[in-house]
Amino acid sequence: MSQSPDTPNLRFSAKAVAELESLKTHYPNLKACILPALWIAQREYGGHLPPEAIAEVAHRLKRSPAEVQGVATFYSMYNTGHKPGRHMIEVCTCLTCSVCGAWDVAAYLEQKLGIKMGETTPDGMFTLHGVECLNACDRAPLIQVGDEYHGPMDEQKIDALLERLRNEPESKVVALADALVQVHLKEEEREKARRAAEAVRN
Amino acid sequence: MGEYKLLLRHSHDPAYATLDGYQRLGGYEGLRKALSMDRQQVIDEVKTSGLRGRGGAGFPAWIKWNGLPKQKTKPHYLICNADEGEPGTFKDKQLMETCPFLVVEGMTIAAYATQADVGYIYIRGEFVDAARSMRRAIDEAYRAGLLGKNILGAGMDFELHIHTGAGSYECGEESALMSSLMGERGMPRLKFPHAPLPTISGLWDSPTLINNVETYACAPFILSNGGAWYASIGASTKNSRGTKIFSVSGHVRKPGNYEVEFGTPLMELLELAGGMKGGALKACVPGGSSVPILDAEACQKAIIGYEEMMEVGSMVGSGGCMFLNEHTDIVEFIWRTSMFYKDESCGKCTPCREGTRWMFLILDRIKAGQGRPEDLQLLEDVCRQIDGRSFCGLGDAAAWPVAGALKVFRHEFEHYVRHGRSLVARG
Ligand SMILES: Cc1cc2nc3c(=O)[nH]c(=O)nc-3n(C[C@H](O)[C@H](O)[C@H](O)COP(=O)(O)O)c2cc1C
Ligand code: SF4
Ligand code: FES
Numbered sequence: 350m351s352q353s354p355d356t357p358n359l360r361f362s363a364k365a366v367a368e369l370e371s372l373k374t375h376y377p378n379l380k381a382c383i384l385p386a387l388w389i390a391q392r393e394y395g396g397h398l399p400p401e402a403i404a405e406v407a408h409r410l411k412r413s414p415a416e417v418q419g420v421a422t423f424y425s426m427y428n429t430g431h432k433p434g435r436h437m438i439e440v441c442t443c444l445t446c447s448v449c450g451a452w453d454v455a456a457y458l459e460q461k462l463g464i465k466m467g468e469t470t471p472d473g474m475f476t477l478h479g480v481e482c483l484n485a486c487d488r489a490p491l492i493q494v495g496d497e498y499h500g501p502m503d504e505q506k507i508d509a510l511l512e513r514l515r516n517e518p519e520s521k522v523v524a525l526a527d528a529l530v531q532v533h534l535k536e537e538e539r540e541k542a543r544r545a546a547e548a549v550r551n
Numbered sequence: 552m553g554e555y556k557l558l559l560r561h562s563h564d565p566a567y568a569t570l571d572g573y574q575r576l577g578g579y580e581g582l583r584k585a586l587s588m589d590r591q592q593v594i595d596e597v598k599t600s601g602l603r604g605r606g607g608a609g610f611p612a613w614i615k616w617n618g619l620p621k622q623k624t625k626p627h628y629l630i631c632n633a634d635e636g637e638p639g640t641f642k643d644k645q646l647m648e649t650c651p652f653l654v655v656e657g658m659t660i661a662a663y664a665t666q667a668d669v670g671y672i673y674i675r676g677e678f679v680d681a682a683r684s685m686r687r688a689i690d691e692a693y694r695a696g697l698l699g700k701n702i703l704g705a706g707m708d709f710e711l712h713i714h715t716g717a718g719s720y721e722c723g724e725e726s727a728l729m730s731s732l733m734g735e736r737g738m739p740r741l742k743f744p745h746a747p748l749p750t751i752s753g754l755w756d757s758p759t760l761i762n763n764v765e766t767y768a769c770a771p772f773i774l775s776n777g778g779a780w781y782a783s784i785g786a787s788t789k790n791s792r793g794t795k796i797f798s799v800s801g802h803v804r805k806p807g808n809y810e811v812e813f814g815t816p817l818m819e820l821l822e823l824a825g826g827m828k829g830g831a832l833k834a835c836v837p838g839g840s841s842v843p844i845l846d847a848e849a850c851q852k853a854i855i856g857y858e859e860m861m862e863v864g865s866m867v868g869s870g871g872c873m874f875l876n877e878h879t880d881i882v883e884f885i886w887r888t889s890m891f892y893k894d895e896s897c898g899k900c901t902p903c904r905e906g907t908r909w910m911f912l913i914l915d916r917i918k919a920g921q922g923r924p925e926d927l928q929l930l931e932d933v934c935r936q937i938d939g940r941s942f943c944g945l946g947d948a949a950a951w952p953v954a955g956a957l958k959v960f961r962h963e964f965e966h967y968v969r970h971g972r973s974l975v976a977r978g
Contacts, residue, residue, distance in 0.1 A: 375712045376734075377626075377755055383734035384717060423736035425718035426676045444638045444840055445800040445873055447887050481720065481891055482638035482840075483677055486800035486871070487807045496679040525679065529715045532674075532682040536690045 495521025599778030639871025838868025843955025
């Protein structure tokens with residue numbers, strides 16, 4: 350590939366490029382596209398935002414990588430640090446959940462997976478995380494996995510959920526990023542992206 | 552008094568989340584009525600209704616609606632604050648999931664009244680189901696000519712977009728939300744009187760109206776039934792009108808959202824939620840993590856209303872109502888509260904950044920049995936240093952629950968410091 354030294358390696362799919370083009374029409378400037386573009390990037394880069402992903406977003410929005418990195422690191426749902434496991438399990442330990450058994454849920458998950466909060470299983474399958482209120486406290490104790498909320502949790506439900514996730518080849522981290530991209534887009538914009546993806550395939 | 556279901560009346564009917572079903576059940580009457588009135592009349596109806604912001608602060612809605620310039624020189628923007636992050640609150644989530652058209656119609660009415668061209672619903676990133684529900688509703692509304700160009704043939708244009716957050720409580724604060732929407736870190740901005748109001752200079756320095764999900768969802772009812780009708784609900788209170796949705800959780804049998812008329816006793820919420828579970832009532836945080844905790848005695852006296860709640864020492868807030876039973880260790884509960892604010896402080900100003908950290912560290916050592924006799928005084932000092940001195944409302948919100956608990960449940964803190972352990976036997 351012959352690219353100028355300033356052009357980072359570009360990895361966005363045709364679909365992603367079409368999605369970003371539509372998003373640009375939602376705001377009066379490119380800077381406002383940074384957050385949604387980071388969701389696209391998190392999906393395109395497999396659930397993670399390595400420096401190359403940041404550079405690509407910056408390039409496509411004509412911003413500096415430092416600016417985009419600064420924005421991304423502010424928000425806890427952008428995975429700018431270590432690459433997370435295939436599925437991220439977020440355990441709410443906030444107020445209602447903590448008085449409704451969240452510490453037991455957390456301890457049980459740690460024991461079942463053999464890791465502590467913040468760690469990833471050696472096979473790269475699961476990352477465990479403690480999170481603040483997910484604002485579904487009527488279902489305490491609650492956990493989030495990608496685009497799904499689960500609660501109230503008990504040991505049996507945790508067992509069943511882990512079993513299901515082990516057999517789920519699609520990363521839940523990627524599923525969440527994709528879901529959030531899709532909700533930004535109008536019907537005809539989603540259709541446009543679908544056609545762009547198809548055109549490449551044919 | 553029981554429940555007063557206005558917004559949530561059809562929330563259990565899946566058809567209500569479709570345009571057909573919504574219109575069959577009275578949907579879009581409010582917008583039709585609004586479009587037959589002039590803009591100022593719409594704002595006057597909202598004024599008559601007495602509607603106050605449901606996002607936490609209870610600011611009169613009509614003042615903001617009326618605050619955007621009548622002579623347009625720039626685009627006008629509308630924002631729906633759907634970042635619902637206040638621990639204990641989950642009403643906006645349910646409204647978006649089950650009554651999405653109330654939000655779309657409410658925003659469209661507000662857009663008409665304020666001459667807004669473009670609206671954004673800022674939904675927290677974790678709320679995928681709510682965002683999908685809003686997406687479906689917006690797509691349907693566009694298809695039916697209820698969004699976009701020449702809405703209902705009345706010559707009104709309004710574009711409505713969804714923008715999602717990415718994990719930050721602070722982005723619920725309106726100026727931080729605007730920073731985030733413009734593609735920046737979610738830091739708050741200088742506020743009135745040191746800077747113009749958002750209604751004059753908000754998003755991209757243009758006039759901007761920002762309201763909470765529940766606030767907008769009230770607008771269709773106010774327009775279709777009239778402001779005076781709305782104001783007759785809750786008329787027993789000093790200055791709170793209409794209904795309020797409370798998200799009831801904690802040690803209750805039937806946690807969930809319950810909509811009540813202002814003027815309803817707080818204990819009715821507990822009854823609606825099926826009563827206490829696992830032990831007698833000890834305490835209640837009635838309006839989300841930021842508001843001061845009430846003991847059982849105060850709960851008995853508390854009436855739901857903005858002023859009425861302050862009379863017993865707490866606030867309506869966002870309506871995140873947590874009931875706690877006798878086995879709850881209040882010190883641990885407040886420790887967990889302080890951990891939340893320490894984690895979520897954006898770090899821009901010193902009183903909050905340092906203060907929330909110190910509050911947590913002191914509470915952490917008290918909880919670990921290492922508390923010192925002077926620690927309670929120290930905690931109170933830190934609260935005083937934060938309250939009113941921080942750059943945005945998060946600092947105050949972090950200080951209130953700690954200061955409140957030190958007053959109401961002081962004996963539990965003292966017991967921890969004196970004996971190095973909890974007063975409460977674990978149930
Ligand atoms: C730290 C902080 C967090 C907030 N979070 C929210 C929120 O999640 N949702 C919300 O509607 N308002 C939130 N607010 C209040 C908003 O700043 C603002 O007052 C509200 O969106 C105005 O809408 P309303 O007048 O309809 O209530 C928060 C305020 C602070 C200080
Ligand atoms: S009060 Fe806290 S959240 Fe608000 S600006 Fe200061 S540090 Fe940031
Ligand atoms: S405390 Fe866990 S969802 Fe609110």
